[in-house]
Amino acid sequence: MSGIELVQLSKRFGNRVAVDALDFAIAPGEIFGLLGPNGAGKTTTVRMLSGLLSPSSGDAFVFGHSIRADGEQLRRRIGLLTEQPGLYDRLTGRENLLFFIKLHCLDRGQAWARALGYLDRFGLKGREDEPCGSYSKGMRQKLAIVRAILHQPQVIFFDEPTSGLDPESGRMVRDAIAELAAEGRTIVLCSHNLTEVERLCQRVAVIKGRLLALSSVQELRRVGVTLELRVGGPAIQFERALAAIPFCRSALADGNVLRVGLESEEEVPRLISLLVAQGARIYSAHRAERPLEEVYLELMREDAN
């Protein structure tokens, strides 16, 4: 059984198609990245998968529960960290958590003991009796994470979990996500931080309304070839020239280093000849691993064209 299965999942708001026929599956225990620019439908997809929005057509199943039919069952099994923490500012951290313990009808003693463990883990222990309005942005985000996981959901949706956090807190949150996945929970991570996605996710879906790519991070990086060339003098002069060459997917100059994206290995000799013909002195050339960011930007460019 899939952890999450999307079947032609679509959502329209009036005439605007926000999500168009998404069709893929996420395995139980997987950390899955959902990438896309602002307005690509990531949040709408997460809202549908967490039972907040009903799809216009299609369906999705979260551990066998239809998002159309099994709202309550579905919401018992999911945890959601929204882009904004959404805490009750006048209430203390403890009161915020107790409210959700009550909503989930959990055993108060056990759930609070678990919450205290998480608070300790995130460095919030001792601050639980302060009003949330007095918390820093990082503290708010961490408390919202505790709220999202205290009922031990099978699936957790994280929408920009490290947005606005300092590096130390960001790392703490990433470690916690990895630990939750290690416990067997399925994680769906929406993020603009591609390094974070690259570090945490096994697979990613790139969406822009519709699905643009679905693959493991490694496979996605393997699409095409990226060549890193060290040239004599500034590489920027060649970047401009290569931009017009059809077999070059991308060209990026950084000092005297030129990173060129190609369709396949077959085009490497052609590229070298072309650069030499343009007067380039090439001191070294090696195949570089493509960062996810480069692949992502390329997909966005291709879609725009």
Add this chain to the structure above:
Amino acid sequence: MAFQSRRAAAVFWKDFLDLRKNRGLMWTLLVFPAILVMVPAGIVFAYVRDATDASLRTMALFYDPNFPPGASAARYLIDRTLTDWFGLYLLMPVFVPILISSQSVAGEKEKRTIEPLLASPVSAAEIIVGKSLAAVVPAAVVSLAAFILFCGLVDAASWRLLQEPLLPNGMWLFGVLVVAPLFAFFGNGVAVLVSARVADSRLAQQLSGLVTLPLIGLVGLQLANLIKAGTRYYAIEGAVVLLLDILLVIAGIRLFDRDRLISRWV
């Protein structure tokens, strides 16, 4: 989905706690009833102070052209004021839930707390019940406390003239215990419905507050002697509002769904 009173109670607990910590709103809840209590008590005091003033008889004759020559115009006007004032007193059970519900429903959208709330297993009906109780119970408590204070002040102000307590009388008891709760549910129902459609708590308050205008209009008609108020009149008002309450509950449950609440941010 089965209704779970535990979850509705949790919503009530949270909203009530939030209300208690909202000093601005608490002050508003105290000031508004205080005005509605002090003003009529002041009017009664004025009538008692100048009970023999000839202009009082003129006023009494405006309301009742057959007003008997030997009767106390001050007493007549006090009775009349207390009867008519109940129409304005009803603003309190209507307006207090509007103040609270607008904050608690549209406020959830405004502060983006609604998403985590709706992502929990709580149902729309449980949210409505919890939030409605958190608005109606304080309204009932405030209205009752204001009524007790009102009785004390009016009786104190009128004692010199009447030498007997004037309040509580049958009409006010019926009004406070039967009609006022119906109006409180009405104010709450309107606020929940409006708040579910708009994203701004102030806009929700302003729009919901418009329902008080007909009530003020009715009191205006009473003062212009076009409507004669009394227990029967307020019972009819109550029956109409009960009907509206039922319609509001049906509309509220239909319109308070996750999709609408999440989609309609503006």
